Amino acid sequence: MDFTQILNDVSQYLTKQQKSMIANPRNISLINKRLDLYTTAFHSEIQELFQLEGKPFPNLDIHIKKPELVDLDLSETEKFDDISRKLKQASSKGLREIQEYERRNSGLLAYHDYEDRSHLRKSLFRILETDLNFEKIGILERHIDTIDRHIIEFSLNGKTSDLKGHIKNLSHEKILKEYQEREEKKILQISDTIINNYQNYFNQCLEQYKSAYQSKNKLIDKSPSELRETVNIQSMISEKPEISDILDSDTPPIKTEITSESQAEFVQERRKIKSVIVVYEDNEAEEILLESKGKHSIELLKNILFD
Incomplete structure (x- = not known):
């Protein structure tokens, strides 16, 4: 606008x-x-x-x-x-x-x-x-x-x-x-x-x-490169589950990637996901609110995860 x-x-x-x-x-x-x-x-x-x-x-x-x-x-x-x-x-x-x-x-x-x-x-x-x-x-x-x-x-x-x-x-x-x-x-x-x-x-x-x-x-106050280093969207899943399972689960598994000067450490946690930040090739970023479960969010997640 x-x-x-x-x-x-x-x-x-x-x-x-x-x-x-x-x-x-x-x-x-x-x-x-x-x-x-x-x-x-x-x-x-x-x-x-x-x-x-x-x-x-x-x-x-x-x-x-x-x-x-x-x-x-x-x-x-x-x-x-x-x-x-x-x-x-x-x-x-x-x-x-x-x-x-x-x-x-x-x-x-x-x-x-x-x-x-x-x-x-x-x-x-x-x-x-x-x-x-x-x-x-x-x-x-x-x-x-x-x-x-x-x-x-x-x-x-x-x-x-x-x-x-x-x-x-x-x-x-x-x-x-x-x-x-x-x-x-x-x-x-x-x-x-x-x-x-x-x-x-x-x-x-x-x-x-x-x-x-x-x-x-x-969005999170970080550059697209920092977003890529901090959040790895593919680490959210080990295999291709149904999108409804991700949205309906109260405590879905998430693997958070932590960057440091030495080798990265991985921490396995179970937390409730409220939103996902997606960074596109043109450096544009978009936040997808999972709690809303809107049609747009579901379709966009399907395209990102399974296409």
């Missing part, structure tokens, strides 16, 4: 889902649910591979916890498009209020009424506090502080020129760019967290699957 290829396939899938989240943040919750369903398909595919090779499938649910779903409430997350719209609306609304004040107080005989100033001052403060109902940062935060000072100055002298310019710049491209970059960074952090959680999860699962898979094929 190629666990490296499986891991690469999973990583490519996760990268694709992350790009989708960044491209359209409104799909984050949907993609998170899609990843949750993907885990089921992932385990099912691994289980099929184990079954095809006749190996027991390990249950990982009790060992590895699946990532939790991220319930992202978009209404609580300031989105760039929404902020941009509010800034432009506030700028337009403020300019209309100032223009209306100037219209009423224009001409040579115009009298800058205190109530008109108070009305405009309150209207502008209300726009900044109510219409811009999101977190102010960086350039915008400093810009609003400047507008506040100009509103107070206007209430004293009635001049609107500086105030009008700063209200117009509420939707300046530098302000919008700063919020856009901040929003993109926030979305990237959310998507990174989701993807990293799933990447770690799949890595752990594959490590456990790999360990379970290899434990069934684990």
Whole structure:
């Protein structure tokens, strides 16, 4: 089983889902649910591979916890498009209020009424506090502080020129760019967290699957030549018995060949054989479990011993 290829396939899938989240943040919750369903398909595919090779499938649910779903409430997350719209609306609304004040107080005989100033001052403060109902940062935060000072100055002298310019710049491209970059960074952090959680999860699962898979094929930690010197398959029998006699016997005879620098000594013992390790001409080794008495093991032993 190629666990490296499986891991690469999973990583490519996760990268694709992350790009989708960044491209359209409104799909984050949907993609998170899609990843949750993907885990089921992932385990099912691994289980099929184990079954095809006749190996027991390990249950990982009790060992590895699946990532939790991220319930992202978009209404609580300031989105760039929404902020941009509010800034432009506030700028337009403020300019209309100032223009209306100037219209009423224009001409040579115009009298800058205190109530008109108070009305405009309150209207502008209300726009900044109510219409811009999101977190102010960086350039915008400093810009609003400047507008506040100009509103107070206007209430004293009635001049609107500086105030009008700063209200117009509420939707300046530098302000919008700063919020856009901040929003993109926030979305990237959310998507990174989701993807990293799933990447770690799949890595752990594959490590456990790999360990379970290899434990069934684990051989004695010796080279093929050492295996030949230590275990002599032909010494197990003095003549050709029935294969069923070997498998059913609790204490079949075995002759163990011991190697040393001097001549070899042979020890006759009676032990229960659990498995036989076979080394082929191409140096590939295979362990045959005798206790299972599976059809494959019986046929393979027949071919080895009697062919």
